[in-house]
Amino acid sequence: MADSGETDDPAPSVAARDDLAGVVDLFGSVTRAELSRALSELAFKRRTEVDDAAIAAAIDVGVAEYAIVPTPRSAVSVDGDPVDPTDPDDDSTGSDRDPTFLAVGPAAFPQLPEGAEDLPHILDVPDREVDREALSDAVLDRLSADAIDAINAGDTERLETLADVTYDIEAWAPVDAEPIRERILAEIDG
Incomplete structure (x- = not known):
């Protein structure tokens, strides 16, 4: 996971992209907003600071490198039921109004970052099937x-x-x- 520490390379490392994929894999599929919250929670648990721009950049790199991939809403279900496009509590459109979820991509070797096993207990995110x-x-x-x-x-x-x-x-x-x-x-x- 990229943090706000000083570095010559602004792009997250390969391990960071695999960590992103590990978090996504934990839930099957997540929205960008859910992944951002998960990364913020992990930073909090580690007593480190990660700003929103660093999180957004890490997700952008993960998507660009195909470690995590945009997933059509129609490909996502919860307990066998399609995701309801009219659910007012659904934040899958996030701040960028992107109507997709994210799933583990072909260039990832998902690994769970330290402390991620607690995320299902911390976040109110259902297990999703893709x-x-x-x-x-x-x-x-x-x-x-x-x-x-x-x-x-x-x-x-x-x-x-x-x-x-x-x-x-x-x-x-x-x-x-x-x-x-x-x-x-x-x-x-x-």
């Missing part, structure tokens, strides 16, 4: 769109990251990312 087929389709679509954006921007570093993700996603779900990978590698080798 439809893996719907999630893998959404992640593959996002990977394709991200690849096109990186190609159009000429962002070789991003393309290299996405090339790695094409291998990760094939190990993570029964999808074929080879066409995306070939396009990325052709652009990198260009």
Whole structure:
């Protein structure tokens, strides 16, 4: 987990992304607001300070690196029932009004950070199930769109990251990312 300590690298470490994935995995799926609260609670338990900007940055990096992935609301259920889109107590839209949840992504090796085992007792977050087929389709679509954006921007570093993700996603779900990978590698080798 990234903290407010001095560092030359503002991006969280790989372990931090895996810690994020571990927290998400603890509940099956969480909203961005729920993950932010969980990270704040962990910081409090450790008697450290983490500001909201550091938490948001850690989540953004986790999403960008495919350690945690946006999950369509339609792919999330609680006790077999779909998440109610009209629930007034549902904060899944959070401050950014993003109507998605977050789930463990293909580039993660989820690990529970110290003290996280108490989070289900601290937070009022239900255990959620995620439809893996719907999630893998959404992640593959996002990977394709991200690849096109990186190609159009000429962002070789991003393309290299996405090339790695094409291998990760094939190990993570029964999808074929080879066409995306070939396009990325052709652009990198260009």
